[in-house]
Amino acid sequence: MEVFKLIYSVLGGLGIFFYGMKNMSEALQSVAGDVVKNTINKITTNRFSAIIVGTLVTIFVQSSSVTSVMTVGFVNAGLMNLSQAIGVILGANIGTTVTGWIISIKVGKYGLLFIGLGIFPLLFAKTNRYRQIGRILFSVGMIFFGLSIMSNAFKPLRTMPEFLSMISYFSEQNYGAYFACIIVGCILTVVIQSSSAMLGITIALASSGVIQFHTAAALVLGENIGTTITALLASVGANITAKRAARAHAIFNLLGVLIIFLFFPFYVEFIDYLVPGAANAVNAEGDFVNVAVHIASGHTIFNVAATVIFIPFLNQLANFVTKITPATGEKEQHHLVMLGDPSQMVTAAALAQAQAEVNKMKDIVSRLYALAEEIYIKQNFKDQERISLKAKDYERITDNIQKEVTIFIVKLMVNPLSEDESRRAQSMIKEVDELESIADYIERLIAYSARGDISKLIRDEAKKDFDALFVNVKAFYDSVSNQILLDRVDYSVAERKSKELRDQAEQIRKKHLDRVSSGEYDALGALTYSDMIVALRKIRSHTENAAQAHV
Template sequence: MIEPFKMTYTALGGLGVFVLGMKYLSDSLQMLSGGLIRKAIASMTTNRFLAVLVGIFVTCFVQSSSITTVMVVGLTNAGLMHLTQAIGVILGANIGTTITGWILAIQVGKYGLLLIALGVFPMLFSKNDTISGIAKVLVALGLIFFGLEIMSDAFKPLRKDEGFMNLMLALDGRTLLSVLGCVAIGCLMTMVVQSSSAMLGITIALATTGAIPLYTAIALVMGENIGTTITAQFAGIGGSITARRAAMAHTVFNVLGVMIIVTFFSTYVELIERFVPGEAGFADAQGTYPYIAAHIAMAHTAFNVTATLVMLPFLGQLAKLVTRLVPEREGAARGAFKYIGSPGTIPVSMGIPMVFEELKRMQARVHKALRHAGSYLQQDLKGRDRFYRKVTALEDETDIMQHEITTFVVTMMQAGSASNSQSDRAYSYVRAADELESIADYAASLCSYMKRLTKHELDFSEEAWKDLHHFHREVFAFFMLVSTDFKSPDTVSNTKIYDEAHRLNDLADEIRNRHVQRMKSGCCGALPALTFSDMAVALRRIKNHTVNLHEALYAKPPAS
C-alpha cells in the first residue's frame, strides 16, 4: 500500500542527496582540473570541431550542460566568443552531460555509504588540495549512488499501484501521442527542477524499480533534453543579441533533434535494445531491473552524439536560422560594459579566467584614459576639450568595472568551492582591478589640474612643459611595459620592472628639484607652482599603482 506522504518526503530527500552529490562532484572535479578548464577556454578558435571538444571536456568537469551553456551565453554576452563558436561548445556540452547517465548506470548503489565513509574524513581534515579533492569525488559519488538508492526504494510501491500503472499504460511510449506526452512531461519537469541530471536520476530510479518501461523512460529523457535549454534562455534575458542567439541555438538544436527521433521512436528504442548487452525488461530476484539504466544512458548518449555529428556541418546554417529567429532590435542599447552572467551559475574554475578577460578589457580602457590625458596636456592641440570628456567618461566606466569585478569575485568565492591557489588568484584580480581604477582616477585628476590652469589663464614655462610632457611619456611607456603581463605572462622580468620604477623615481626627483629651482628664481607663480606639483604627483602615483598592478598580476615584491 502506498503512503503518499512517506513516499514524497523519501523521494525528495533522496533527490536532495543526489543533487548534493552532483554539486560536490562538480566542485571537486573543477578543483582537480587545475588550469585545464582555463586552457580549454583559451584554445577557443573558429574551428567547430575544437569548440565541440571543448564543450565535451568542460561539461565532463562541471557535470552540468546547463552550467556550461550559461557560461557560453556569458562569454558571448561579453564579446569573448562568436556565435558559431558558442553553438559548437553547446553541442559538445550536450554530449558531455551524457556521462551523468553512465555514472548512474553503474550498479553500485549499495556501496554509496562505503564511498562516503572512505572519503569524508580526508575531505574534511586533509590540508592537501589534491587529496581533499579526490576524497570529495568519493563522497560525491557515494551521495549520488546513495541518493539514487533512496529514490528507487521510495518509488518501488508505484509498480503495484493501479492508478499509476494505468497512467503508464497511457504513456507507454508505443504510440506517437504517448511519446509526445512523455516528452512534454520530461520537458516541464526539467524546467521546474532546473537540472536535467536530477531528472535523469529520477527517470532511472523509476525505471530500475519497474515503475516505468524503457520506452517511457527514453521518451522522458528526450523531453529532459529540451527542458534543460530553459536555463540558457533565462541567462540570455537582458544580455547581448549574440548571447540570446546562442541560447536560442541550444533550444533549436535540441527541439529539432527530438522531433526527428520522435518520427522513428520505436525503431530507435529497438536499436538501443539490440546494441546494449542485457535485456532491459529483465528483473532480478528483488524485482529490480539491473540493465535498464545502461539502456537509458545509451539512448541519451546516442541521441546527442548522432545529433551533433549530423548538425556539425550545418553550424553556419543554424547560426543564420537563429539570427532570423532573434533579430536585432532597432535602436537596442549596446551597453559599454556587459558583465559575464551571475556568479552563482559559474564555477570558480571558469569564473576566474572570465574575470581576467574583463580585467583585460578594463586595462584597455585605462590605456585609453592615459593616452587621452596626454593629448589633453598638449595646449596647441585643436579640439583638445573632447579629450577631457573622454577621460572623465572612461574614469566613470572603470569605477563601474572595478565595483562589478569585486562584487563578482566575492560572490563567486562565497558560492563556490575554491582551492587555495584559485582563491589567491581570484583576489589578486580584485587587487589588480583596484589598481587599474586608481590609475584611471589619477589620469582624470591630471586633466582636472590642467583644466584649472586653463580656467585661470595661467601657463608654465617652456622648461616646465618639457618636463611634464617627458614625465607623462615615460610613465605611459612604463604602463605599457607592465600591460604585457595581460597578453604574455612573465615576458618582462621582475628585475626590469623594478629597475624601471626606480629610474622613474629618480626622474621624478629631478623634475621636482628643477621645479623648486624655478620657484626660487621667482619665474613661477603660486597657483601654477601648486598645479605643476599636483600634476607631477599624479603622474608619480600612476607609476606607483602600475608597479602594484604588476605585483597583483604575476610578481612578488623583491626581498628587502
C-alpha cells in the same frame, strides 16, 4: 501511511542525490580548475575544437546547463563569438551523457563503498587536492546511495492500481504517449532546473519497474529540451549575441528531438539491438538490471547523433538565429552580467569573464592616456573641453567596472577555490582597484589643463622635463600591463623602475621650483605644474602596486 513513506523516501533520496551531484561538480572543478581554464583558452573558430571544449568542460563540471550558462556569459563578455558558442553547446550535449553513464552503474551496490573510501581523505588529508579527491569519491557514493533510496521507494508503485491507472496512457506504445512523455520530461526538467536530476529520477523509476524503457527513453528526450531553459533564462538582459547563443541551443535540441521522435519506435529497437540484454529483463529480486545502461546508451546515441548531423549546418543555424534575433540598431557593449549567484558559477569560467572586464578596463585606461597625450604632448588645446568631458566619462566607467568586478569576485570566492584560483581572484580585485586609481589620476591630470593657459605653463625646459616623465610613466604602465597579461611579472624589475621614476619626478619638481624662484613662472603656474608631476608620480605608484598584486 505507505504514501507518506514513499513521498519522504523519494524526497530524501532526491536530496541526497542532489547533494552528491553538487559536491561532485564543485570538487571536480576544484581539482581540474586549470584544465577547465586551459581548455577554455583553446577555443578557436574551428567548429570541431569548440565541440571538444564543450564536451571536456561539461565532463568536468558535470552539468550541460552550467556549461550553457557559462557559454552565454562568455559571449556576453565578448570572449566568444556565436559560431564558437554553438560549437561549445553541441559539445556540452555530448559531455552531459557521461553523467548518465555514472548513474547507470547498478545503484546502491557501490554507494556505501564510495562513501567509506571518500570520507577519510575528505576529513583528514593534509593537502586540498587529496581532500577534493576524497570529496569526489564521497559525492559519487552519495549519488549512488540517493538513487538506491529512490529506486527502492518507487518499487511499491508498480503494484499500486491507482498509480498504474494514472500513468497507463504514458506507458502505451504509440506516438500520442511518446509525445506526452516528452512534454512531461521537458516540464519537470524546467521545474527542477537539472537534466541530470531528472535523468537520475528516470533511471530510478525504470530500474524499479515503474516505467518501461520506451517510456524512459521518451522522458529523456523531453529532458534534453527542458535543459535549454537555463541558458535562455541566463540570456535575459544579455547582449544580442548571447541571446542568439541561448536560442541556438534550444533550437538545436528541439530539432534533434523532433528528428528522433519521427522514428522513435526504430530508435528504441536500435538501442535494444545495440545494448546486450533485454531492456526490461527482471532479476530474482525484482530489479530491472539492464534498463539503466539502455537509458544511458540512448542518451549518448541521441546527443552524439544529433551533433554529427548538425556539424555541417552550424553556419546555417547561426544565420537562422541571427535572423530571428535581429540587432536593435544600437551598438552594443559587451559587459559582465551577474548570471544569478556568482558563487554557483564554474570558478574557472567566472574568472575568465571577470578577466575580460579587467581587460576592458585596461583599454579604457589606454584611451585616457591617449586623451592626456592629445593635450600635453600634441598640445591640442582647441578640443580641451571635449577631451575633459570624455575623460570624466571614461573615469566614471572605470569606477563602475571596478565596483562590478569586485562584487562579482567577492561573491565568487564563497566557492571553495584552489590555491591558484584564489590567487588569481585576489590579484584581480587588487588590479582593478589600482587601475581605477590610475584612471582617477589621468583624469585629474587632464583636468589640470583647464586651470589656465597651459601653453604658457609648459614651455621650454619645463615641457621637455614633463614630456620625458609622461612618456616614461606610460611606458612603465604598458610594460607592467603586458607582463600581467602574459603572467610573467618580474616585480624586482618593476620596483627598480618605479624608484627611478620617483627620483626623476622629484628632480623635475626641484628644477621647477628653481625656475619659479628666478621669476620664470608665477605661483599658480608652479602649483599646477607641481600637481601635474604629483599625478604622474601617483600613476607610477599605482602601476607598481598592480605589478605587486600579481607576484
